Amino acid sequence: xxxxxxxxxPTGAESSxxxxxxxxxxxxELVATAKECEALGAAIIHVHIRDADARPTLDQGRLxxxxxxxxxxxxxxxxxSSGGAVTDPESDRLAVLDAGPxxxxxxxxTVNFGDGVFMNRWEFIVDLHTRMQDxxxxxxxxxxxxxxxxxxxxxxxxxGLPYGGHVHVDLVMGVPGGMPGTAAALVxxxxxxxxxxxxxxxxxxxxxxxxxPVMLASLSAGGHLRVGMEDTITYAKGRPVESNMQxxxxxxxxxxxxQRPPLTARETRELLGVPA
Ligand code: KMH
Ligand code: ZN
Numbered sequence: 423x424x425x426x427x428x429x430x431x432p433t434g435a436e437s438s439x440x441x442x443x444x445x446x447x448x449x450x451e452l453v454a455t456a457k458e459c460e461a462l463g464a465a466i467i468h469v470h471i472r473d474a475d476a477r478p479t480l481d482q483g484r485l486x487x488x489x490x491x492x493x494x495x496x497x498x499x500x501x502x503s504s505g506g507a508v509t510d511p512e513s514d515r516l517a518v519l520d521a522g523p524x525x526x527x528x529x530x531x532t533v534n535f536g537d538g539v540f541m542n543r544w545e546f547i548v549d550l551h552t553r554m555q556d557x558x559x560x561x562x563x564x565x566x567x568x569x570x571x572x573x574x575x576x577x578x579x580x581x582g583l584p585y586g587g588h589v590h591v592d593l594v595m596g597v598p599g600g601m602p603g604t605a606a607a608l609v610x611x612x613x614x615x616x617x618x619x620x621x622x623x624x625x626x627x628x629x630x631x632x633x634x635p636v637m638l639a640s641l642s643a644g645g646h647l648r649v650g651m652e653d654t655i656t657y658a659k660g661r662p663v664e665s666n667m668q669x670x671x672x673x674x675x676x677x678x679x680x681q682r683p684p685l686t687a688r689e690t691r692e693l694l695g696v697p698a
Contacts, residue, residue, distance in 0.1 A: 425685035426677035427646035427693065429592070429625055430459040431468040432666040434652025435478035435507035436536075442655050444665055447472040449484075449491055456496045458667045463674040463684030466499040467492060468527065468562075470506070470652065478507040480514040485521035497687045499696050501525035501562060504550055508538040512546050519553050524696050526554060527592070528561040530570035530577070534599025540566070544573075551577055555585050560696045562625075563591040566600035568607070571614040578619065586695030589622040591615070592648055593640075596632035603632020605639040612643045623693065627653045637673060641680040649673045 432446050432455050439447050446455040449471075456467050471488050473479040485502060492500045502523035504515050519526055528550045529542045554561050561584045563574050574591065583589065593611050596603025601611075608626060615622055625646035628636025633654045637647055649669040657663045657672075674684055691698055 424682065425689065426641065426680070426682045427466065427623075427625060427690045428464045428670060428673050428677065428684050429466040429468055429501070429646070429648040429650075430456075430464040430666055430670055431627070431648055431650035431652035432456075432459070433470045433472065434650075435470045435503070435505075437651065437655055439472075439476040442651065442662075444663065445651055446666065447476040449488060452488065453491050453495050455666050456492055456498055459670045460496045460498050460687070462667060462670045463677075464498065464670050465685055465687040465690035466501055466525070467496075468501045468503060468648065468650070468652070470503045478510075480506050480510055480518055482517060482521060485518060489522050499524055499687055499690060499694075501527065503527050505529050505540065505564065508535055508540050512543075516549060516553065519550070519557055519559060523559060525560045525562055525694075526550075527564050528554065529564040529566065530573045531567065533566040533597065536598050547573070547577060548581060551581055551584070555582065558585050558697075560584060560586045560588070560590070560694060563589070565591050565593050565611065566597055568601055568610055568614060571611060571618070575617055583619065586697075588693075588695035589619050590694050591618075591622065591624045593624060593626040593636075593645075594629070594653075595626060595636050596629035603628035603636045605635060605642075608636060608639040608643060608645070612645070629653050630656065637676055641676060641682060647673045647677065
């Protein structure tokens with residue numbers, strides 16, 4: 423593994439603008455963030471959007487406008503979240519795929535999510551996977567717990583490889599209710615990944631305090647990185663994150679130290695089978 427794919431997840435659906443003023447919530451803020459993160463070394467942007475009141479939304483018009491603006495202003499691979507917020511209905515989450523993303527997330531199972539439940543029924547997962555195959559969208563399989571990798575193996579066995587033929591997963595670690603954000607858990611996942619198709623790649627992100635341990639473990643285990651204010655709002659003890667750029671810059675520094683410098687968006691497209 424020669425380089426590191428850096429994904430930025432700048433907004434998420436969980437933090438409020440009132441609590442986290444640096445969160446990009448308007449289209450202008452998102453585009454400006456995307457451009458700066460690309461310049462620093464990010465290759466993929468994982469996108470959640472907000473409405474005029476900065477609340478999470480899956481509004482189709484806004485999603486389409488967001489995809490168009492990010493494509494026009496950056497070379498980043500645009501990955502829309504099909505996870506949304508824990509309150510979003512399945513129909514709205516499926517409709518995300520109609521907004522024209524190149525990639526979309528596909529979570530591989532139901533998980534307790536803080537005080538809520540992030541519902542992902544088997545039939546819903548199959549629906550997301552097969553619609554992405556039909557629409558030419560490359561999935562990123564989101565893994566919140568070890569057993570979800572077994573579910574992914576079952577999905578691919580029953581319903582075939584994703585569009586593009588390459589399997590890429592993202593380990594989302596340290597969610598209260600999911601697997602812990604530890605090196606031991608990451609290694610357990612890396613072992614389980616060996617049962618997936620040859621060439622399967624993974625990135626990892628650690629929520630909150632697990633951000634740095636997960637980043638270092640992933641680099642050491644040959645994985646890629648996801649960073650951003652969706653997952654991390656505290657930079658160090660008592661220091662709120664100032665911007666997504668601060669998190670991307672730190673990830674780039676770690677990747678360089680690991681002698682696995684950031685891959686460009688073009689190199690990442692080749693690796694993950696995302697058409698240019
Ligand atoms: N906001 C979480 C409930 C995804 O983007 O696909 C789900 C999530 C996963 O963030
Ligand atoms: Zn997300």
